[in-house]
Amino acid sequence: MLTCPLCNGALSADDRGVACTAGHRFDRARQGYLNLLPVQHKKSRDPGDNQAMVEARRRFLDGGHYAPLARRLTELAAERAPRHWLDIGCGEGYYTAQLAAALPAADGYALDISREAVKRACRRAPQLTWLVASMARVPLADASCGLLASVFSPLDWQEARRLLAPGGGLLRMGPTREHLLELRAQLYDEVREYDDAKHLSLIPPGMRLAASETLSYRLHLDNAEDRADLLAMTPHGWRASAERRAAVIAAPLEVTVAIRYDWIERN
Numbered sequence: 001m002l003t004c005p006l007c008n009g010a011l012s013a014d015d016r017g018v019a020c021t022a023g024h025r026f027d028r029a030r031q032g033y034l035n036l037l038p039v040q041h042k043k044s045r046d047p048g049d050n051q052a053m054v055e056a057r058r059r060f061l062d063g064g065h066y067a068p069l070a071r072r073l074t075e076l077a078a079e080r081a082p083r084h085w086l087d088i089g090c091g092e093g094y095y096t097a098q099l100a101a102a103l104p105a106a107d108g109y110a111l112d113i114s115r116e117a118v119k120r121a122c123r124r125a126p127q128l129t130w131l132v133a134s135m136a137r138v139p140l141a142d143a144s145c146g147l148l149a150s151v152f153s154p155l156d157w158q159e160a161r162r163l164l165a166p167g168g169g170l171l172r173m174g175p176t177r178e179h180l181l182e183l184r185a186q187l188y189d190e191v192r193e194y195d196d197a198k199h200l201s202l203i204p205p206g207m208r209l210a211a212s213e214t215l216s217y218r219l220h221l222d223n224a225e226d227r228a229d230l231l232a233m234t235p236h237g238w239r240a241s242a243e244r245r246a247a248v249i250a251a252p253l254e255v256t257v258a259i260r261y262d263w264i265e266r267n
Contacts, residue, residue: 056232074102082146089153093121
């Protein structure tokens with residue numbers, strides 16, 4: 001299933017990593033992942049989330065604050081029972097590892113453009129194929145996936161369509177307009193509203209929305225470290241002023257967690 005990011009030829013595994021017939025070789029890192037992000041495909045030296053953001057997300061998620069979201073995600077994935085699946089934009093692997101546990105018989109792949117994220121993620125589920133790669137140039141063959149998972153992640157819709165086998169689908173998990181509304185109200189003078197369904201206008205021909213649902217609950221954050229980690233793992237950590245971030249960290253916080261799940265199917 002893996003393809004060369006330089007020539008698109010098939011990659012075969014050997015003792016050191018993977019290689020294509022054109023002679024392009026990619027060694028496996030000691031942590032177990034493959035770096036299939038050539039320097040010419042990078043827009044910066046170390047693209048994606050940095051170490052501090054990755055560690056903040058790991059602590060917050062491992063604290064169980066978003067466990068109901070992961071539980072429903074894995075239930076929806078298990079209903080589809082794909083033979084091959086990919087978590088596209090896997091981050092530090094919290095959701096990926098739970099998808100792997102829910103799909104034990106399937107061939108699983110996960111990628112992120114952040115090397116720092118993937119280095120930590122591959123410890124969670126070493127049985128998966130972990131990749132540092134671009135979401136705009138996914139090194140997997142056409143029509144190779146029965147399920148793509150996209151969790152709080154940007155998406156290249158044309159790549160999604162290319163990767164999906166007929167009858168397969170994209171399981172997208174993203175925020176609704178109510179998500180973390182109380183936090184945003186504390187950080188900004190004006191809270192911008194956004195359209196929960198805006199992404200649906202981006203669905204390309206050959207794909208269609210087949211199912212959708214939402215999940216919401218109240219989350220109490222009494223620990224200052226949890227509040228600091230929540231800020232650090234979201235764009236609000238650098239968009240808001242230092243004074244307002246400090247005020248959020250200083251006092252207990254209750255927020256709404258509100259998420260939308262979409263199953264977008266390949267015709």
